[in-house]
Amino acid sequence: MFNPFFKNHGPFKISELISLIDSKEKINIDKEITDINDLNSANNSELTFFHSKKYKDIARKTKASYCLTTELLKNELPKSCIAIIVDNVLVSTSKITSLFYPQSINDDFDKTVSNIENIKFKNKVTFGKNVLIGENVLIGNNCKIGHNTIIEKNVIIGDDCSLGSNNVIRNTLIKNNVKILDNCVIGKHGFGFFPIKNKNLRYPHIGIVLIEDNCEIGCGATIDRGSMSNTIIGKNTYLDNQIHVAHNVKIGENSIIAGQVGIAGSSTIGNNVRIGGQAGISGHLKIGNNVEIAGGSGVIRDIPDNSKVMGYPAKNIREFLKDNR
Amino acid sequence: MFNPFFKNHGPFKISELISLIDSKEKINIDKEITDINDLNSANNSELTFFHSKKYKDIARKTKASYCLTTELLKNELPKSCIAIIVDNVLVSTSKITSLFYPQSINDDFDKTVSNIENIKFKNKVTFGKNVLIGENVLIGNNCKIGHNTIIEKNVIIGDDCSLGSNNVIRNTLIKNNVKILDNCVIGKHGFGFFPIKNKNLRYPHIGIVLIEDNCEIGCGATIDRGSMSNTIIGKNTYLDNQIHVAHNVKIGENSIIAGQVGIAGSSTIGNNVRIGGQAGISGHLKIGNNVEIAGGSGVIRDIPDNSKVMGYPAKNIREFLKDNR
Amino acid sequence: MFNPFFKNHGPFKISELISLIDSKEKINIDKEITDINDLNSANNSELTFFHSKKYKDIARKTKASYCLTTELLKNELPKSCIAIIVDNVLVSTSKITSLFYPQSINDDFDKTVSNIENIKFKNKVTFGKNVLIGENVLIGNNCKIGHNTIIEKNVIIGDDCSLGSNNVIRNTLIKNNVKILDNCVIGKHGFGFFPIKNKNLRYPHIGIVLIEDNCEIGCGATIDRGSMSNTIIGKNTYLDNQIHVAHNVKIGENSIIAGQVGIAGSSTIGNNVRIGGQAGISGHLKIGNNVEIAGGSGVIRDIPDNSKVMGYPAKNIREFLKDNR
Numbered sequence: 001m002f003n004p005f006f007k008n009h010g011p012f013k014i015s016e017l018i019s020l021i022d023s024k025e026k027i028n029i030d031k032e033i034t035d036i037n038d039l040n041s042a043n044n045s046e047l048t049f050f051h052s053k054k055y056k057d058i059a060r061k062t063k064a065s066y067c068l069t070t071e072l073l074k075n076e077l078p079k080s081c082i083a084i085i086v087d088n089v090l091v092s093t094s095k096i097t098s099l100f101y102p103q104s105i106n107d108d109f110d111k112t113v114s115n116i117e118n119i120k121f122k123n124k125v126t127f128g129k130n131v132l133i134g135e136n137v138l139i140g141n142n143c144k145i146g147h148n149t150i151i152e153k154n155v156i157i158g159d160d161c162s163l164g165s166n167n168v169i170r171n172t173l174i175k176n177n178v179k180i181l182d183n184c185v186i187g188k189h190g191f192g193f194f195p196i197k198n199k200n201l202r203y204p205h206i207g208i209v210l211i212e213d214n215c216e217i218g219c220g221a222t223i224d225r226g227s228m229s230n231t232i233i234g235k236n237t238y239l240d241n242q243i244h245v246a247h248n249v250k251i252g253e254n255s256i257i258a259g260q261v262g263i264a265g266s267s268t269i270g271n272n273v274r275i276g277g278q279a280g281i282s283g284h285l286k287i288g289n290n291v292e293i294a295g296g297s298g299v300i301r302d303i304p305d306n307s308k309v310m311g312y313p314a315k316n317i318r319e320f321l322k323d324n325r
Numbered sequence: 326m327f328n329p330f331f332k333n334h335g336p337f338k339i340s341e342l343i344s345l346i347d348s349k350e351k352i353n354i355d356k357e358i359t360d361i362n363d364l365n366s367a368n369n370s371e372l373t374f375f376h377s378k379k380y381k382d383i384a385r386k387t388k389a390s391y392c393l394t395t396e397l398l399k400n401e402l403p404k405s406c407i408a409i410i411v412d413n414v415l416v417s418t419s420k421i422t423s424l425f426y427p428q429s430i431n432d433d434f435d436k437t438v439s440n441i442e443n444i445k446f447k448n449k450v451t452f453g454k455n456v457l458i459g460e461n462v463l464i465g466n467n468c469k470i471g472h473n474t475i476i477e478k479n480v481i482i483g484d485d486c487s488l489g490s491n492n493v494i495r496n497t498l499i500k501n502n503v504k505i506l507d508n509c510v511i512g513k514h515g516f517g518f519f520p521i522k523n524k525n526l527r528y529p530h531i532g533i534v535l536i537e538d539n540c541e542i543g544c545g546a547t548i549d550r551g552s553m554s555n556t557i558i559g560k561n562t563y564l565d566n567q568i569h570v571a572h573n574v575k576i577g578e579n580s581i582i583a584g585q586v587g588i589a590g591s592s593t594i595g596n597n598v599r600i601g602g603q604a605g606i607s608g609h610l611k612i613g614n615n616v617e618i619a620g621g622s623g624v625i626r627d628i629p630d631n632s633k634v635m636g637y638p639a640k641n642i643r644e645f646l647k648d649n650r
Numbered sequence: 651m652f653n654p655f656f657k658n659h660g661p662f663k664i665s666e667l668i669s670l671i672d673s674k675e676k677i678n679i680d681k682e683i684t685d686i687n688d689l690n691s692a693n694n695s696e697l698t699f700f701h702s703k704k705y706k707d708i709a710r711k712t713k714a715s716y717c718l719t720t721e722l723l724k725n726e727l728p729k730s731c732i733a734i735i736v737d738n739v740l741v742s743t744s745k746i747t748s749l750f751y752p753q754s755i756n757d758d759f760d761k762t763v764s765n766i767e768n769i770k771f772k773n774k775v776t777f778g779k780n781v782l783i784g785e786n787v788l789i790g791n792n793c794k795i796g797h798n799t800i801i802e803k804n805v806i807i808g809d810d811c812s813l814g815s816n817n818v819i820r821n822t823l824i825k826n827n828v829k830i831l832d833n834c835v836i837g838k839h840g841f842g843f844f845p846i847k848n849k850n851l852r853y854p855h856i857g858i859v860l861i862e863d864n865c866e867i868g869c870g871a872t873i874d875r876g877s878m879s880n881t882i883i884g885k886n887t888y889l890d891n892q893i894h895v896a897h898n899v900k901i902g903e904n905s906i907i908a909g910q911v912g913i914a915g916s917s918t919i920g921n922n923v924r925i926g927g928q929a930g931i932s933g934h935l936k937i938g939n940n941v942e943i944a945g946g947s948g949v950i951r952d953i954p955d956n957s958k959v960m961g962y963p964a965k966n967i968r969e970f971l972k973d974n975r
Binding site for chain 1 (some may be wrong): 413451453454455469470471472473487488489490491502504506507508519539540543544545559561563565566567581583584585601603620621636637649
């Protein structure tokens, strides 16, 4: 995953990692672990995690040296990978990821900001009153930034972008010629946590928001950054006002999304898709290319390319209209 | 009702109160009235109101000395309570409540604010640029308050809270370890008024918003304070982005509410409830404990404990999915 | 159309206008064109456009000297009107309108603003911290403007208005005794553009937002200005929080619109209409007077006066409830 922003605080000794979690394992070797990664990407200096049978084929081939898993799944792992048995794989994964990436858990306001008047690149930007800029921010040529907008830490903006007023942006990569209107919040962590009685446990969000060339983001949008992958808005995609894009969502190119639409976490939307106002897309779905979704629809299943759907649950638009004269 | 914020401007003479409203009553005794209260809570120095037959059993036992009511209902009152006949009980109640609590009607911006740099407790708070603090605000230890956030008058915040940027908060009690992200408006009056041609009449909102320990409130939330009771978010309840919580709503503990949900006035949501994105709950409903409401649902009836519902109107989820393959 | 704000940069020579667009016409006469206007309103110094057969009766009577149209439609025009044949009438219209009204295309933040402390009328307004005022702004007596609110260019506000904090307003005419709560964006261009692969083409929005006497606009509203007509909120109409009103929408008087409602472009809503929370109205519809639309409904057809509707698609409420026990 491309992630220029979150600093890996590793390596950590495996014994140190195990002491963080609820495992009864005793591992005396003090091997250094450089990162935590998924079953497929992890290398032999890394830790991985395996929590569901559906990943068993990938698990068998993992190159990781250690794997957080359960008694039931451990036998799927290769001999080169030592199982660390835990009660809850995802909670343990979260705790260890938090150690490697401590700044990806909580999104307190960014104390590092300064008024743009004090920033080196102020001369190539047109800016309003009270614009604040955090650490690790780069802005291209010929950009405009409106009043009271806060570019918190970890933001890269290309050329010819126009940002309105009252926006809050962090952990976001914006390409060229992008317009962001007013009152948007972009790059905050998503609504991702483990529900625990009395005190939920937030999991890390080490992804970013990536907004490609020529996009327009309407007023009042909230676009959350990804947890283990990025949230992406493809080239020349336009979002109307009051849209919510949850973490890990990927929207293709040349798509048009009308007001008050909500797209739940980890769903993928194709190219040339049109979504009418107030439609909702459930999480973890795949919406194909050239799909049209009527306003107000509730999409709860994958939609193949070139379909037109309507209703709740959304189905073929002709069928829906025939059933609902 | 627990209400630390709105100052009672009484007592007023009963003759003065009657002169405010459309009643033809002549009451010559200049008895002092200390407050206006509901039929059940009013004591013998207070005025009450009785506008619907469904409250007749409570009306019969009221201890109030005077009661705003109608010709049709007046005979239900005990002899100790003098009926004041009016054309519209709720409008008259509103006018008199407005006299006792004049600051609960209109929510003009708070002129009393100062920059937090000038506030006594600034040393125990970590704060951003342009943070404004109104009168009658208390903030606990180890709190963070983001840029441009306005804590208007009548706000108490506990320890270890993290508020983001661009929030506007008033008439709100926030307990410990609460997170409020960005661009929220919390504690404004609700959408409550009497529709009158050419010029509606707003009624008082003397309730507050109470946010219990360990809650998280997502970006762009609007949480209105109560009119005659409080709006409550229970412990460890998490709200995603762009949620609207109307006046007098009470949400239980450990509940999880996804993006763009709307909860209309005076509804009660139980503990351990999960509500999917964009679902809507009508007003004055009771949603039980451990209920799951699918995203996009429209709930228009009470939901018993432990139910899973989906659809519009929301019904048993299995039934809904069977009917909508 | 009443439009006090957008300056006409014409006249332009007809040859200059033609050189902007994809027409093969050669017109050697250097006639000056003063404006672009619809078929009905254009006079003989103006250019018009004709893109659909349904306007042929109006086209036959147009007084315009020139008309952007297609080979198929040109014969409907009177002899006094010279057809200029183009591939895409609306795109060509947009390009020429952009020349006459160059400031109506892009809504970059307003660089002309000053702190209200420096404005002439500051003494008759009660204002908060960091209030910014753009060029061509007039404010009446006894108004209140909350903290961080930005009144960008081209705004007229009447007497006795109360604006909250964090609002962004431009190109808007607000009459008397209007309340606008917090975090609203009013008067930005609508979601109107021609979808073109890789780079959409925005069309001009030369309309304004007009908010009549005694209205109330809730927190987080977005109300877009019109493209070729105005967006209007009629007298004493109240909008709850998080409502989206798209460009060219006209809402009548004494209407009540609950939270999170969305009204798509160019729809007209009558007087005394009540719309429940989260309802959506598709574009280009006509909703009559005294209509009630239940919360969560999706309206996709015109609704006659005095109807009560519910459902998606919205239909007679009794029928809906009978079908959905």
